[in-house]
Amino acid sequence: MTPSPLPDRPDIYFAVAALLLAIGIFGLLRRRTLIGMLISGELIFSGASLNLMAFNRFKAPDPTVGQIFVLFIMGLAAAEIAIALSIIIAVYRNYRSVKTRDLSELNG
């Protein structure tokens, strides 16, 4: 049995998706500004989308379902980015800072 060519091996896609999730969580824990945390969240979104697309390519009987799902994820990510950035700008107007350490007014 000859090994299948590289683009047809699902484990590579799963590894890349898991790596994106891990890097996103690492950035989410490490970053100290709101925008950096938002970028890490986008990496997590990308990992989820890649995982869905890999399952869609290798496992699903109807290959349009995963593509539509990922399209919806992209639309919701765009909406989330718009809302989150406007909140960040409002926070910056009030506090003159977007560092997570300074935003501790609700901290007990």
Next chain:
Amino acid sequence: MNSFPASTMIVGAIFLLSVATTVVGALIAALTARIIRSVCGLAICCIGLAGLYYFLHSPFLALMEILIYVGAVCVTIVFAVMLAEPDEPVRDEDPGSTVLWGGVALLVSVAIFWGLWHLGAHQNLAAPATRLTDGSVKAIGYSLLTTYSMAFELISLALLVAIIGALAIARTGRTKP
């Protein structure tokens, strides 16, 4: 398909290039100190992801990835960076706790990656027997207008609400010059 010599190797090299672009872009996005480099890393990561989507038989999603993420999301984040100057602060606490937190974050992400890799690498993924559609843009359009028309309308409503909400939130607190 294999009319050109070594075409399999060339395709594999391009595939590895997109994998490397994705991973390196994600690492740049998560590790650099300056936030504008992090945005550029996100853009690089999304370009690599578009290549991976192309290899997953959906060129439409590859186009959408570049259009939405690189063209809209990254540019919006750059605007926010311009307005809010969010550079990573200088570490003011003692280096011991910084190293500790970095170690904890690294441990958590490595554990998650190892677990997912362990789950994913040992699945038996045989190709499905029958394909109902070919997954082309035409099939996506038919599905969006028949099966998923309700979700399509709902997501357009969600985008409208997000735009109006973003305008309303960003407007409050602004003082007249």
